[in-house]
Amino acid sequence: MNEVVEKVLVSQEEIINRCVELGAQITEDYKKAGEVPYVVGLLKGSVPFLAEIIKHIDLDIQIDFMDVSSYEGTKSVGDIRIDKDLDCSVQGMSILLVEDIVDTGRTLKEVERTLLNKGAKDVKVVSLLDKPDRRVVDIEAEYVGFKIPNEFVIGYGLDYNQKYRNLPYIGVLKREIYE
Ligand code: 5GP
Numbered sequence: 001m002n003e004v005v006e007k008v009l010v011s012q013e014e015i016i017n018r019c020v021e022l023g024a025q026i027t028e029d030y031k032k033a034g035e036v037p038y039v040v041g042l043l044k045g046s047v048p049f050l051a052e053i054i055k056h057i058d059l060d061i062q063i064d065f066m067d068v069s070s071y072e073g074t075k076s077v078g079d080i081r082i083d084k085d086l087d088c089s090v091q092g093m094s095i096l097l098v099e100d101i102v103d104t105g106r107t108l109k110e111v112e113r114t115l116l117n118k119g120a121k122d123v124k125v126v127s128l129l130d131k132p133d134r135r136v137v138d139i140e141a142e143y144v145g146f147k148i149p150n151e152f153v154i155g156y157g158l159d160y161n162q163k164y165r166n167l168p169y170i171g172v173l174k175r176e177i178y179e
Contacts, residue, residue: 004164005174010129010170011169019053019055040095040096042067042099045101049145050098053126066111079110080110090118090119093120093122097123098126099126101127102129102131104137105136112139124143125141127144128157128170129144133150148170153172
């Protein structure tokens with residue numbers, strides 16, 4: 001275990017098993033609806049999760065990435081800046097957004113609004129983690145890997161000062177590292 005990690009919250013095995021379940025659920029739901037989602041990962045945190053979950057989605061999907069940042073000082077739902085946009089138009093498309101974690105929900109709410117404004121037909125969200133206690137805007141991911149308590153976590157895409165994204169598990173960061 002990495003020395004900055006207090007404890008492992010979700011192991012690699014648990015993540016992969018959950019990706020199998022979520023992938024099967026997503027496949028079934030989209031097949032029922034007769035749709036194929038355009039799978040959009042939010043950089044950089046979603047990368048390891050996206051790489052795992054797409055292996056378990058049995059549909060002819062395409063993947064793409066967006067990089068967004070919140071404007072400094074934004075306290076309520078505000079605008080986002082798009083640092084990297086999608087490769088093609090989303091007009092009429094069903095989007096499956098892939099996130100690492102839903103915390104306050106502000107990022108997702110804004111990305112969803114932006115995609116709908118650009119003409120997406122439908123936006124659904126799959127998130128590896130969810131911290132429901134921290135939510136300040138009304139948004140829920142349709143598919144959630146694990147609900148976790150309000151602790152700062154790293155690994156499997158999640159960083160602290162851009163590091164630790166490559167840990168193969170979700171761990172709680174030791175308080176002494178950031179206090
Ligand atoms: P939201 O807009 O939902 O508040 O923020 C979501 C973003 O905040 C995530 O994509 C992630 O980058 C960051 N975030 C929220 N909670 C954590 C956490 O516990 N650990 C890390 N590393 N990032 C977090």
